[in-house]
Amino acid sequence: MIKVAISGVAGRMGLEVLKTVLAAEDTDLCAAIDIYNEGLDAGSLLGGEPLGVKITSNLAEALATSGAEVMVDFTGPSSVTANVVAALNAGVRPVVGTTGMSPEDFDKVSKLAEKMRLGCIIAPNFAIGALLMIKFAAEAAKYFPNVEIIEKHHDQKIDAPSGTAIKTAEKILEQRGDFQQGLELEEEKITGARGGKMPGGLRIHSVRLPGYVAHQEVIFGGVGQTLTIKHDSIARESFMPGVLTAIRAVLRLEGVVYGLENLLFE
Numbered sequence: 362m363i364k365v366a367i368s369g370v371a372g373r374m375g376l377e378v379l380k381t382v383l384a385a386e387d388t389d390l391c392a393a394i395d396i397y398n399e400g401l402d403a404g405s406l407l408g409g410e411p412l413g414v415k416i417t418s419n420l421a422e423a424l425a426t427s428g429a430e431v432m433v434d435f436t437g438p439s440s441v442t443a444n445v446v447a448a449l450n451a452g453v454r455p456v457v458g459t460t461g462m463s464p465e466d467f468d469k470v471s472k473l474a475e476k477m478r479l480g481c482i483i484a485p486n487f488a489i490g491a492l493l494m495i496k497f498a499a500e501a502a503k504y505f506p507n508v509e510i511i512e513k514h515h516d517q518k519i520d521a522p523s524g525t526a527i528k529t530a531e532k533i534l535e536q537r538g539d540f541q542q543g544l545e546l547e548e549e550k551i552t553g554a555r556g557g558k559m560p561g562g563l564r565i566h567s568v569r570l571p572g573y574v575a576h577q578e579v580i581f582g583g584v585g586q587t588l589t590i591k592h593d594s595i596a597r598e599s600f601m602p603g604v605l606t607a608i609r610a611v612l613r614l615e616g617v618v619y620g621l622e623n624l625l626f627e
């Protein structure tokens with residue numbers, strides 16, 4: 362059994378991970394971390410039987426005393442890096458779904474994982490459909506340099522653009538390079554009207570509304586035609602097979618893997 366600690370256990374994703382870890386045959390919940398609900402049994406989050414694991418806000422202590430092998434983190438941009446550093450220093454392998462890490466944070470974590478000779482998976486999206494969307498978009502970018510990304514999420518999301526949109530843009534830019542899209546002279550009458558601009562010139566537009574879960578369209582334009590590659594996560598269960606794959610895979614890795622596609626596709 363793989364002993365799993367869940368950081369952000371009371372959140373939207375944390376609750377799904379809790380159900381998944383309890384249901385899988387080869388994973389065992391050993392620690393439950395969140396900033397509120399201190400001292401409550403983790404089972405109360407699901408309104409069910411006690412699980413014998415108390416929720417704590419003390420991540421370092423939980424990792425040191427629970428025998429955790431893997432820490433799954435779905436918290437927020439302001440806490441994720443400290444949590445990953447704490448896990449690696451405790452000899453625990455992180456599986457990170459939290460988005461919004463800066464390149465500097467990413468670098469720091471990569472160096473620490475290498476030094477500790479521990480695996481760490483940082484995946485902006487665990488849904489297979491989203492990973493395929495990114496793969497297909499990278500392929501299309503070889504033929505269509507004109508492209509914009511529209512990502513749509515629920516209105517409780519902190520970071521914009523989404524980690525998925527950034528990853529998609531990076532993969533497209535690997536194929537098409539820098540490109541001046543639209544008029545060089547174009548003028549925004551309202552700041553941000555043309556979206557956020559990635560280095561390389563790719564525009565990302567972020568929509569936040571109640572009712573959405575996680576959605577993205579990658580729209581390519583050519584002479585007399587457009588091509589739209591679209592993915593919708595309509596429920597958070599969509600991320601769970603990927604999370605389980607990462608929990609199992611991280612045990613045999615050394616260093617950081619950025620993106621689950623690196624473990625799934627050739």
Ligand SMILES: NC(=O)C1=CN([C@@H]2O[C@H](COP(=O)(O)OP(=O)(O)OC[C@H]3O[C@@H](n4cnc5c(N)ncnc54)[C@H](OP(=O)(O)O)[C@@H]3O)[C@@H](O)[C@H]2O)C=CC1
Pocket residue numbers: 368369370371372373374375394395396397435436437438440457458459460461484485486487488600
């Ligand atoms: N990679 C992927 O496939 C996916 C990634 N995500 C990402 O996962 C992250 C979480 O999303 P979501 O579950 O919707 O967010 P939520 O806000 O619902 O959950 C985050 C949870 O973490 C808690 N928390 C915040 N800081 C800490 C901390 N320092 N230690 C422990 N717990 C903490 C929050 O508590 P409180 O509410 O009290 O602040 C909350 O319970 C986001 O970055 C999101 O982008 C989301 C979906 C899929």
Ligand SMILES: O=C(O)C1=N[C@H](C(=O)O)C[C@H](O)C1
Pocket residue numbers: 460485486514515518522523524525526574575576
């Ligand atoms: O906050 C979310 O909900 C999601 N965050 C991830 C991201 O930023 O890409 C993954 C998915 O889009 C859901």
